[in-house]
Amino acid sequence: MDIAGLWDPEPGWLNTASYGLPPKPAWEALQAALSDWRVGATSWEPWDESTGRARESFARIVGADSEHVFVGSTVSAALAPVAAAVPDGAKVLTDNVEFTSNVFPWQVHADRGVQVLAVPSDKLVESITPGIDVVAVSAVQSSTGDVLDLPAVVAASKQIDALLVIDATQAVGWHPITVDGVDALIAHSYKWLMSPRGATLGYLSPRLQERCRPSAAGWYAANDVHGSYYGPVMELAHDARRFDQSPAWFSFVGAAPALELVEQLGVETINRHNLALANEFRDGLGLPPSNSAIVSTNLPGAQEAFAAAGIRAAVRDGKLRASFHIYTTRADVHQALSALKPLI
Template identity: 85%
Template sequence: MDIEGLWDAEPGWLNTASYGLPPRVAWDALQAALADWRVGATSWEPWDESTARARESFARLVGADVADVFVGSTVSAAMAPIANALPDGAKVLTDSVEFTSNVFPWQVHADRGVQVVAVPSEDLVAAITPGIDLVAVSAVQSSTGAVLDLPAVVAASKEIGALVVIDGSQAVGWLPLRVDGIDALITHTYKWLMSPRGATLGYLSPRLQERCRPSAAGWYAARDVHSSYYGPVMELDPGARRFDQSPAWFSFVGAAPALELVEQLGVDSINQHNVELANEFRAGLGLEPSDSAIVSTNLPGAQEAFAAAGIRAAVRDGKLRASFHIYTTRADVQKALSALKPFI
């Protein structure tokens, strides 16, 4: 697919790991919904159709049954029912640089003996040993861009019967991922899925659904949302929808067309584009090639040089972090390298 005209990216945006730029189709859908909201032109149901579309698109992207997909607003809130289901004294293994939305939900249960063990990325698989009850880790690390060896994590966890909970926020949309062998895959959509902040999607395996209590259940978690507005009669959806949080309508209005565009473009094609540009940038810095769309490097003075040149990237954990997505161009890469030339 020819992507020219699908985005309105200003040159120099190398910060999708912070937030993605909306494709024009998502932007236009959101503006239309806001215009209707402004004058009261419609009820909310047409906006909510986007929630179902986003749920279905996410299921296709990660190879899940749509009945096992739930919606929410944040990753940490989506993790909470899983953490609540852990037995007293459970041990959770994570990465020492794991983003805290996949750390704090487990740590807040320290008062009942839940222990979080953090190890360096390169030691994670070896640390999956008897006594670990749950492995909570990102498919791609936010600070370093390191891509998880997911098959190895799944295999090691299966050997000891540990649950596998993956934060896909820095991966889904550019890295091919399947839910096979995973118990939970939670993804916020405002980064690589290029959606408004406020739309989170998650997969829960049937075995994990049975362990978890839908403690945040409300009207939207019901089997029939339109007959669950009032009163004490509760009939929740039998699948993962019982873990739904009532969606932020406009976030999903923007998310549905963005996810569908990712499907049309193909994650494999996006992956090839992103990694090629990231590796071109790495080569210009004298770094070895990698398999990630995120480049993290310690380069004093780089942040100021980027700011002076109009390059928008990030500093995470004291290092420059540049991230490359489908709307990034070779001109963006060369502009960034030109700005950094005095420091290389």
């Protein structure tokens, strides 16, 4: 597929791990909806159709049945009913650099004895031992770019019958991943899925759906959405929709075409593009090749050098973090390396 014209980034954007750039179809869909909103040209139902499209697209991308996919606003809010469902005294294993959206929802249950145990990334699999009730970890780490050995984590979790909860925010959209062997897989779409912030999608396994109470249930979680605006009669959806949070319309208006474009391009194709550029950047820094689109390195003065050259990246945990996506070019890589050359 020819991607020319789908994005128009200013040169030097190496920060998709903070937020992704919208493709033209997503941007135009959002502008059209905002224009209609401004003058009251339509009701809200056409905007909400995008929520269903995004749900279906996300399900296909992660290999799930759409009936097991729910929508929300943030990862931490999506995980709240899951964390509430674990028993008193449960032990939750996580990475010691895990983004806090997959840590705090568990820690707030400390008053009922829920313990969060954090270990280094390279010790995670060996730490999945009897006594661990939940493994909560990112598919790709935000700060380091480390890619989880998901098959090994799935196998170890299955062996002790621990719930496996994956934050896939830094993975879905460039890293091939499926829900096989996973109990919950949650992703916010505003990074690698290049959507407006506010559109989170998640998978819940049937066994986890049975354990969880849909504590944020509202009209949108009802079996008959349009028949549940008023009154005390509650009949929730019988699938994962009962965990839906009422969607931020415009976020999903932008998300649906962005996710569908990821499908059209193919995650494998995006993965090859991203890794080629990331590894060219790594090679220029004298680093070995990696399987991540995120490059994290401790290079004193890099932040200032990037800023002087007009390159937008990030600093996380004291290290420079550069991230490479489908709209990144070799010219971006060369510009970044030129900026850093005096420091190498």
